[in-house]
Amino acid sequence: MSNPDAGGRSPRSRDEVFDALADSVRREILRIVHGRSPSGVSTTDLAFELAAVTADSPLASVTDDDHQRALVDCQHRHLPALVDAGLVAETGDGTVVTTDHWVFDDSEFDATFAGRTDDETDLDALFGALADSRRRTILIVLGNQYHPLSTETLARDVAAREAETAERDVSQERAEQVLTSLVHVHLPHLNDAGLVTYDLETGSVSYKGHPSLRTDWLDSDPERPQSATGSAPVESTDGDSSDEVRTVRGRESIVTTGQSLCESAEEELFMMFTTTGLLEEGCFRRIEDAIDRGVDVYVGSRDPRVREIIRDRAPEVVLWEPQLDWLNLPPNGESVGRLVFADRKAVLLGTLGTPAADGEYDETALVGEGPDNGFVVLMRQLLGSRLDHLDTLSETGQSEIPL
Incomplete structure (x- = not known):
């Protein structure tokens, strides 16, 4: 059965997707399941393959203990997160298949799933940073600039885009609320992920970018006219x-x-x-x-x-x-x-x-x-x-x- 929000692009849907992807083991599960879909793979076989790949050893070398640990992790940690994100579904006979989620139509995601890389930890940080709609909005704003912005200017623009209104209609109280969250939560997170350069002393922020990031991942509604939010x-x-x-x-x-x-x-x-x-x-x-x-x-x-x-x-x-x-x-x-x-x-x-x-x-x-x-x-x-x-x-x- 497929998840009812399998094709969803709402902010909440993207939060769940990127949060699920912010784990190298879950990305490996997706690579395995996506490669075996639409017929799918049983949870038992999935655990065997996962244990072999993570240990970088042949299937024949997987011990019963390795298999059991991978099976428990799949059933209790990773598959529930992937199901909740609408990326995979479990059939009645225990087979796991990928859904018709939009990520599988995205060539860049497909390339990410194609094989393991040397920067899996870097991808953990990237997807973890994207697992919040406000941080994605920050990146949209900064991605449109070729020079640093002050945190105050950034906060007003973010607040206006979130409310889908003009900046002049954003109250000072609301702008200050957003600014506080940027300074204390989101900008340090994005800075640590290598997506922005944030100078705490000067209060300036600039877009740094990431080789795996694509701008169309950021907008929850890519069909919306750009002028609606000024993006x-x-x-x-x-x-x-x-x-x-x-x-x-x-x-x-x-x-x-x-x-x-x-x-x-x-x-x-x-x-x-x-x-x-x-x-x-x-x-x-x-x-x-x-x-x-x-x-x-x-x-x-x-x-x-x-x-x-x-x-x-x-x-x-x-x-x-x-x-x-x-x-x-x-x-x-x-x-x-x-x-x-x-x-x-x-x-x-x-x-x-x-x-x-x-x-x-x-x-x-x-x-x-x-x-x-x-x-x-x-x-x-x-x-x-x-x-x-x-x-x-x-x-x-x-x-x-x-x-």
């Missing part, structure tokens, strides 16, 4: 990273990327927002943090409401009002929505498509990083003189400057 993949051109111009799709991924650029600024942060709907609570926190670090922050908008909100929240910011449509795109249904330019070395330029019925825009952004990056050089040429002008005027005490 759209980051696309990039081929070639050296210094020449790379990346495309980021989906509001939440764009917000997270923009905020991480704000966090990287050491001397100067130049920003633009065309509407109040693009202002996130996390943006204000990044601006305030930058000011506390001694960074010169300039924020521009033609919308007086944006300038008023910024003035109230961060009075130390130098506000400016664009007088010309110098960043407008050709009339093709899109317009510039947001701009983040950090230290004239990294830039994010976001565009807004046609608004949906709920008023939300379909957002896309281009990102370039590095002083020699072609996109960064172009923006430096376009904005350099204006930035120098802003810097000169700000020294005179002007708080709102037209350009």
Whole structure:
């Protein structure tokens, strides 16, 4: 009989699957059973084969004691976990077969089951780390970034994705709850598994990756449109990273990327927002943090409401009002929505498509990083003189400057 959730991809289902796989003996059982299915293998024969493989000896060398120990382990420890995860089923005559679970349709899993490797302990740590939906969400967020994130930015993004809502709708209390779990539980676990680099002193996290990890293992619903949670993949051109111009799709991924650029600024942060709907609570926190670090922050908008909100929240910011449509795109249904330019070395330029019925825009952004990056050089040429002008005027005490 097959498990009713055999094909399930829910977060709980994935928790159980990865937890079951986080044991080299259970993976060995799956290799044996999967190789003998659909006819299956009896528990007695399975125990003989398992004892031989784990001892790296021929079947004829398996003693009765070895067989009995393997049989007890199978019946009382390993098979129940694999059955609960929906990976195997036991028939009425005691035969064990693999189910129609999705993992057996995944070529990467199939390769994992194909034979034993020298890094079985490493795989234990990998699957153990994946056996929690929040840790998988963390990896989705970090996998979309090419630079470290602060734990606070990461926590807000994780909280928003878990609630399937916009980051601005995440309460401070909820963000702090998630942050606490990240700092004390999940990030140390992922760091120990070699999946992330977590610097406790600076509070920064970056994706490290694993040669056996595949991104489609992380999302419990791969058929869900990426824009639903902002977890759209980051696309990039081929070639050296210094020449790379990346495309980021989906509001939440764009917000997270923009905020991480704000966090990287050491001397100067130049920003633009065309509407109040693009202002996130996390943006204000990044601006305030930058000011506390001694960074010169300039924020521009033609919308007086944006300038008023910024003035109230961060009075130390130098506000400016664009007088010309110098960043407008050709009339093709899109317009510039947001701009983040950090230290004239990294830039994010976001565009807004046609608004949906709920008023939300379909957002896309281009990102370039590095002083020699072609996109960064172009923006430096376009904005350099204006930035120098802003810097000169700000020294005179002007708080709102037209350009």
